[in-house]
Amino acid sequence: MDRTKRHPATKTTQTYVGRFAPTPSGALHLGSLVAALGSYIDARAHNGLWKVRIDDLDEQRCLPETTEQIITQLLAHGLVPDGEIIQQRTRHERYTEALNRLADNALTYRCRCTRKQLRDAMQTGLASEGPAGPIYPGTCRKRPVAEHEVAGIRFIVPTESIQYTDRFLGQMEQSLSTTIGDPILRRSDDVFAYHLAEVVDNQTMGITHVVRGADLAALTPLHIALHSALFPDSPQPVYGHLPLVLGSNGLKLSKTNHAPALDNRHARENLMAAAAYLGLGAFSNPPTIDEMLKQWTRQWAEQHRIVDTESSKES
Known part of the structure; x- marks a missing residue:
């Protein structure tokens, strides 16, 4: 499912490989965008790769048209993945x-x-x-x-x-x-669980860093245990969990809670709202999406003390 070309700023010599892995049981919403943006700028700050994997194990809940909608939403918000987009339904x-x-x-x-x-x-x-x-x-x-x-x-x-x-x-x-x-x-109906597929796919995709929502932090030790059992000679990914977006009712913004889908016509506004949750600066006169992403990447690198390994080699 190769819908994109390699991002022009990407260098394949780096070891960092990150990923965003949405479930197409519904369109992306603001909470999804925070996870997507955080993982994207972390990859770019490390001068690494950012891959997209569609977690569509439950084919009754995950529709092909929703997958297409999610990809369209990512591209509309300037989040261009590197290489082929992987679908879990093809990896049984x-x-x-x-x-x-x-x-x-x-x-x-x-x-x-x-x-x-x-x-x-x-x-x-x-x-x-x-x-x-x-x-x-x-x-x-x-x-x-x-x-x-x-x-x-x-x-x-x-x-x-x-x-x-x-x-x-x-x-x-x-x-x-x-x-x-x-x-x-x-499951007894032969549907594979998220935990197994997550660990297997991270390994086969060469994922080195997992940046995702804090609601998954409690599952990370399980993923580490599975990785150790399946791939004992391979290093596990480095994990980082981002703040959650909560609704007015105090619950996590999610598809289950009927979070409104992102409107692609307001991509810059959506991105600025997501960036605020990540502690990134706003713009009084928003530049192009590409420039916003570049500025946020620089901010993120400074905040998290990320060293550009390519620059450090040249200096």
């Missing part, structure tokens, strides 16, 4: 290979528990709420599921705590067994 073979590798290392098991059963377990106190939904109590891990039964596949999380340093949030630590439990990697 890679996810199956990863699942098989985990199974070979005895890191998965089959699970027949339904979402309703987990919600009911929360009502009765047998399960509690975590950052990714009900914390799985390990029911099917204790009582193996027969091969003939329809079942999903879960990942056995490590018992030790996961620690990592977030570029924007600082030192983070989490015990997956108590905060998430064993997560589902493939």
Whole structure:
């Protein structure tokens, strides 16, 4: 799905590779734009690549026309990706290979528990709420599921705590067994989970830096654990989580909460609103979008003390 040409400012000699990975269950809104803009200018500040991946694993919820709408919105806001735009619906073979590798290392098991059963377990106190939904109590891990039964596949999380340093949030630590439990990697209807696809695609796309919304910070230790299990000899991406945009009701602005879609006719205004959430300066007389992005990239590099490695080599 090659809709774009390489951004003229991009140099392929750099090691930084970032990404923006929207889910096409709805159009981009202001919250999406903050994540897109933050990841874009971080890549440009590092003189690196910025790739776009469409997270359309659930094909019933993710429509092709919405994917086209999202790409149009990005381009209208001057956010031009490098190279081919990847769609997860075309990559099932890679996810199956990863699942098989985990199974070979005895890191998965089959699970027949339904979402309703987990919600009911929360009502009765047998399960509690975590950052990714009900914390799985390990029911099917204790009582193996027969091969003939329809079942999903879960990942056995490590018992030790996961620690990592977030570029924007600082030192983070989490015990997956108590905060998430064993997560589902493939549902019983054969739809792959976000966690597995995210980790596999970051590796195969060569992603070195993940800049995304703070709502995903609590899932990062899980992604680190999966990366370590699947790619033990490869460094994990560097993570940084951006501020969330909240609605008037105090909830995260999202498609679920019916956030209004970005109007491409007001791209400069949209970008300035997103930039404010990132601590970037406004313009009394907004220049062209391209110039705005360049100025914000310089500001971002100064704020986060990012060294232009190409310039430093020449000086």
